[in-house]
Amino acid sequence: MNASIPLSDLVSTASPPLNWESGTSRIPFAVYNDPALHARELQRFFYEQHWCYVGLEAEIPNPGDYKRTEIGERSVILVRALDGAIHVVENACAHRGVAFCRARSGNAQAFVCPYHQWNYALDGRLRGVPMRHGVKRDGVAQGGMPVDFNLADHGLTRLKVATRGGVVFASFDHDIEPFEDFLGPDILRYFDRLFDGRRLTILGYNRQRIPGNWKLMQENIKDPYHPGLLHTWFVTFGLWRADNESRLVMDRHHRHAAMISTRGNAGKVSEVSQVSSFKQTMRLHDPRFLDIVPEPWWNGPTAVMTTLFPSVILQQQVNSVSTRQIVPDDHGHFDFVWTHFGFEDDTPEMTERRLRQANLFGPAGFVSADDGEVIEFSQQTFEAKRGHRTVAELGGRDVGNTDHMVTETLIRGMYRYWRAVIER
Amino acid sequence: MSALGFDDWYALTQLYADYASAVDSGDWDLWPEFFTDDCVYRLQPRENFERGLPLATLRFESKGMLKDRVYGIRETLFHDPYYQRHIVGTPVIRKLDGDRIHAEANYAVIRTKLSALSTVFNAGRTLDEIVRTPAGFKFASRLVIYDSEMIPNSIIYPI
Numbered sequence: 001m002n003a004s005i006p007l008s009d010l011v012s013t014a015s016p017p018l019n020w021e022s023g024t025s026r027i028p029f030a031v032y033n034d035p036a037l038h039a040r041e042l043q044r045f046f047y048e049q050h051w052c053y054v055g056l057e058a059e060i061p062n063p064g065d066y067k068r069t070e071i072g073e074r075s076v077i078l079v080r081a082l083d084g085a086i087h088v089v090e091n092a093c094a095h096r097g098v099a100f101c102r103a104r105s106g107n108a109q110a111f112v113c114p115y116h117q118w119n120y121a122l123d124g125r126l127r128g129v130p131m132r133h134g135v136k137r138d139g140v141a142q143g144g145m146p147v148d149f150n151l152a153d154h155g156l157t158r159l160k161v162a163t164r165g166g167v168v169f170a171s172f173d174h175d176i177e178p179f180e181d182f183l184g185p186d187i188l189r190y191f192d193r194l195f196d197g198r199r200l201t202i203l204g205y206n207r208q209r210i211p212g213n214w215k216l217m218q219e220n221i222k223d224p225y226h227p228g229l230l231h232t233w234f235v236t237f238g239l240w241r242a243d244n245e246s247r248l249v250m251d252r253h254h255r256h257a258a259m260i261s262t263r264g265n266a267g268k269v270s271e272v273s274q275v276s277s278f279k280q281t282m283r284l285h286d287p288r289f290l291d292i293v294p295e296p297w298w299n300g301p302t303a304v305m306t307t308l309f310p311s312v313i314l315q316q317q318v319n320s321v322s323t324r325q326i327v328p329d330d331h332g333h334f335d336f337v338w339t340h341f342g343f344e345d346d347t348p349e350m351t352e353r354r355l356r357q358a359n360l361f362g363p364a365g366f367v368s369a370d371d372g373e374v375i376e377f378s379q380q381t382f383e384a385k386r387g388h389r390t391v392a393e394l395g396g397r398d399v400g401n402t403d404h405m406v407t408e409t410l411i412r413g414m415y416r417y418w419r420a421v422i423e424r
Numbered sequence: 425m426s427a428l429g430f431d432d433w434y435a436l437t438q439l440y441a442d443y444a445s446a447v448d449s450g451d452w453d454l455w456p457e458f459f460t461d462d463c464v465y466r467l468q469p470r471e472n473f474e475r476g477l478p479l480a481t482l483r484f485e486s487k488g489m490l491k492d493r494v495y496g497i498r499e500t501l502f503h504d505p506y507y508q509r510h511i512v513g514t515p516v517i518r519k520l521d522g523d524r525i526h527a528e529a530n531y532a533v534i535r536t537k538l539s540a541l542s543t544v545f546n547a548g549r550t551l552d553e554i555v556r557t558p559a560g561f562k563f564a565s566r567l568v569i570y571d572s573e574m575i576p577n578s579i580i581y582p583i
Contacts (some may be wrong), residue, residue: 202477203477203479204471204472204475204478204479205469205471205477206469206479206481206575207469207573207574208574208575208576208577208578209574209575209576209577211577230502232499232500233496233500282495282500284492285486285487285488285492286486286488286489286491288485288486288489289489289492335574351478355479355480355483356485358479358480358483359483359489362481363481363575363577363578363579364467364481364482364575364579364580366493366496366500369501369578369579369580370501370502370503370578372578373502373504373578376504376577
């Protein structure tokens with residue numbers, strides 16, 4: 001090694017300035033491949049000022065029920081305390097940092113770290129530590145915590161919690177705006193359409209690890225350009241076509257969005273069974289995959305895909321509904337956790353239908369499997385071709401709501417917000 | 425059936441070996457032919473199975489659905505091509521119920537993408553119900569319950 005190179009140059013982690021050619025229609029690859037930017041994103045998007053998805057109330061129906069999950073790259077526990085209140089605490093013992101909760105879910109009266117048996121109430125308050133007052137030998141206490149050791153100073157990190165319609169969000173940032181303000185009225189409307197107060201039933205989970213930057217999944221669901229092209233199933237059965245009646249709606253910060261689409265020939269089951277297709281030769285051997293029955297709560301749209309920045313996507317695709325949680329793991333990977341659910345008033349036939357239509361989605365889905373694939377291939381180029389950029393100029397270079405989906409305006413909107421937060 | 429005779433045991437182990445050979449061959453049309461017309465096929469995370477949650481990653485209820493999957497693999501699902509190799513353990517027979525054999529077997533699938541290393545892709549066990557038909561033993565039900573906590577991006581081909 002050449003000794004004349006200052007050590008600071010060798011270990012420098014400073015990122016070069018990002019080259020935005022104009023606005024946010026050309027996105028530098030560096031936003032996907034830079035560990036330092038990723039660290040800033042975790043702090044400013046996942047740990048400050050943003051409500052992040054942690055789960056559904058139906059996952060923890062009883063006192064003591066808990067579920068382990070993540071916000072950003074930090075492990076947290078969603079738990080219903082013995083008095084029924086919902087808490088979210090960080091899965092990190094205040095003593096030695098042990099991520100003590102290893103089960104994915106369960107029921108507990110208290111949280112006890114195995115290392116030194118520090119004991120926490122389900123709301124995160126420290127209840128006691130062994131040998132706090134020392135150990136007596138010959139009547140004399142030896143060791144122990146300092147006399148001014150205060151249990152109240154050493155609880156688990158407690159998060160602020162918001163619940164609405166059976167969905168639980170949390171934030172490490174206690175100064176955060178109310179959840180309803182965070183979503184804004186236009187997005188809240190679509191949130192409330194799906195989570196309208198009916199009790200939810202959990203159908204199950206799918207988990208996949210996608211080798212791509214976490215933002216690419218937000219972008220995938222802010223991109224109505226691709227579904228009718230990449231996803232042959234959608235095109236063929238009219239579930240998502242460029243000529244469907246549709247709207248794109250953002251919050252005032254352009255961070256969240258809803259893609260609202262109404263299937264061209266939506267309606268009767270009988271029409272579904274006799275699909276006339278774009279791909280004329282494609283005919284299902286078993287049409288039950290698309291046994292679509294309209295539900296009253298839809299109020300029209302057959303698909304509403306809502307991206308809540310940064311942590312979750314809410315899916316309604318005909319009768320299939322799910323939350324899709326984004327859990328980043330360094331700048332080049334994320335875990336994608338699907339929770340499919342139904343409603344308390346579903347008939348057994350409707351439950352069966354939701355489970356059957358789930359074949360279209362998830363890591364092996366007829367439709368969704370290829371989203372993960374293309375994200376992986378994008379990331380491969382982002383890692384290799386440093387200094388280049390993407391082009392997101394369908395529908396122009398500006399940002400705004402539309403009544404069609406031949407546009408990438410939602411992606412441009414997200415990066416307008418990203419720049420405002422990350423480059424400040 | 426009180427115990428399986430040698431001929432049936434031979435046919436059963438051939439069925440398991442032949443299935444592995446077929447799904448690794450790349451000739452996807454072979455796959456649905458291992459099943460009865462009104463078969464059940466599920467590819468399900470162990471998490472859902474053990475907690476009694478009904479969602480499966482793939483949940484098929486007829487041979488027709490398997491054929492639709494084959495069509496999807498070949499014509500509609502864009503994906504990175506890969507080889508897969510099933511390593512299947514000897515089936516253990518859990519129950520003989522008339523002409524229906526309840527059996528299970530451990531498996532691991534190794535995936536090899538082009539220009540890449542071979543990696544363990546998916547691992548678990550199959551819970552099977554096999555019936556005798558004029559065309560030999562067929563799966564009336566095959567529940568593929570996988571331990572793998574994370575699917576490495578996507579699963580395209582049959583397991």
